[in-house]
Amino acid sequence: MTRVAVLGAGSWGTVLAAVLGDSGCRVALWARSPEAAARLQVERRDARAAPALVLPASVSPTAEVDVALDAAEIVLFVVPTGAMREVAGRAGPSISAGAMVVSCAKGFEPDSRLRMTEVLAAAAPALEGRITALSGPNLAGEIAEGHPAAAVVAGSNPEATLAVQAALSSTRLRLYTNGDVVGVEYGGALKNCIAIAAGVADGLAMGVNGRSALVARGLAEIARLGVAAGAQALTFSGLAGLGDLIATCTSPRSRNYQVGVNLAAGRSLPEIARLLGHVAEGVNTTAVARSLAADYHVRTPVIDGVYEVLYRQRPVQEVLHELMAGPPGDEFADLLGSGR
């Protein structure tokens, strides 16, 4: 019976804890607030995040990080990207020497622009060599309802990825391994920017043809930027690239897609944050992606367009029109070095 600690009791953390608990793991689920932990202990569910889901008896909610980590063989960090460093710093010293660590957050640290596994390594250097990332088309609500899903465990150390795969795989969550952690993390993070664009396109009733063209051009941008950062191009054709992108861009359940739909309706970012009750990861990721693209000299017109709408209040119609205008040339000229 593998002992797993899930740090973070948002919707994804709660669903992961339940799925792992159902598949034979003994799971400690850490919630930041004692009230949230107590509620989960009593109610055994999170009505807001995943109404369909009941925590099995094998899942123990707690607000004490040390209790959650006690004897844990696998530690999942399922916190927002902005909280990763702090939680890793708090948890790091209590993680057992042989335990493997998994980042389940998709995005970059705002100022440092580090990937989440890099933040984990920086905040808890003792974890070096034991850090992996979990990513894929994993809408939490669907997994809560019992639909099977697949994902990728990525890391540079095969011993770590294989251990995590072996411990967490089940019929409800098929886990593949991938050695390209840069690609898996870039795919998971950047797809949120394209999901905002897809939401805008659908909000403006642009049609499936137009949205599909936008998403395809968006994946090319993700791949370009990822490869510039050291990723393997192939990864972007996989579950954590294309797979996650399609899921996020076609499901109304995606938070980032919802941001786009609301932008298309003319709402401002603060209004949207109030309306949805959260700031979707893609909003911060778009700013980081734009800055990375500038440093790597990579053209990212879709991401730039999303940035213009989010941070410079440019009207969505204008930006979309600009994206669709201009003479189209050779489809891959910009990838093949001719500059357009």
Added chain:
Amino acid sequence: MTRVAVLGAGSWGTVLAAVLGDSGCRVALWARSPEAAARLQVERRDARAAPALVLPASVSPTAEVDVALDAAEIVLFVVPTGAMREVAGRAGPSISAGAMVVSCAKGFEPDSRLRMTEVLAAAAPALEGRITALSGPNLAGEIAEGHPAAAVVAGSNPEATLAVQAALSSTRLRLYTNGDVVGVEYGGALKNCIAIAAGVADGLAMGVNGRSALVARGLAEIARLGVAAGAQALTFSGLAGLGDLIATCTSPRSRNYQVGVNLAAGRSLPEIARLLGHVAEGVNTTAVARSLAADYHVRTPVIDGVYEVLYRQRPVQEVLHELMAGPPGDEFADLLGSGR
């Protein structure tokens, strides 16, 4: 005023004729039956194929191939794959010496397994060097309604692709060029097999996560098979690969997707053909793809699964279960030569 002949007055041919007529071309639209041509001449629309669309005055329907081809500078073949050879043989001798030719059909010739541009070249050898293929996320109904779309003009001769791009591009149809005609034709054809699988997944309410994983694995198969046939891997990340795949797998308007939905409901292929009023291209393409995969020694589990359901009447649940079972390994092991 470019003179264009559109051979084939199905929904895609009719919509293309209208879009080109609206954007300043003078278009002859050839319908096989004199009755259909006469009806289009009088009614100026095809109520069944594209109710939203009215043919502009610049479009002249005719049932005479020679009339349609008279002085045409661009000739579009918009016929089912099974009719391409016959129509090309009939039209070939009447095509002007300098005219460029465009295949708008997506699939293979059943017995020869030739791509459509290969069929054109075989049936009308004088066209050599002037043959291109048009492909992309182009649901005809959406374009008829005025939504803008993008596509790729592919051919090995840049003179031909640039001429077609220049003649046919408009704000409603953005045309990129691509020199990889094998990749563009494989992408357009094979995506129909994956669309059948996506329809099955949705018909069985498998969820967006599962469908997205299936589509991502499907694109990997398409790319693998295409590359084995001489295509560039990059093409499958573009409009004619990923773009068309997403559109076809996520829109209920896609005929091939509808075949999948009906298979999931337990209907047989003949029943589905009766119900939908046509045999979708993906049905034949799946048989050809499976045979090509065997010859090229390429693993195509999703396409094989669709084949089993279509041609061996295996229950969809059983095949889908098999696809989701088995130990997942390294995500790209099968692409990287280790054999699984």
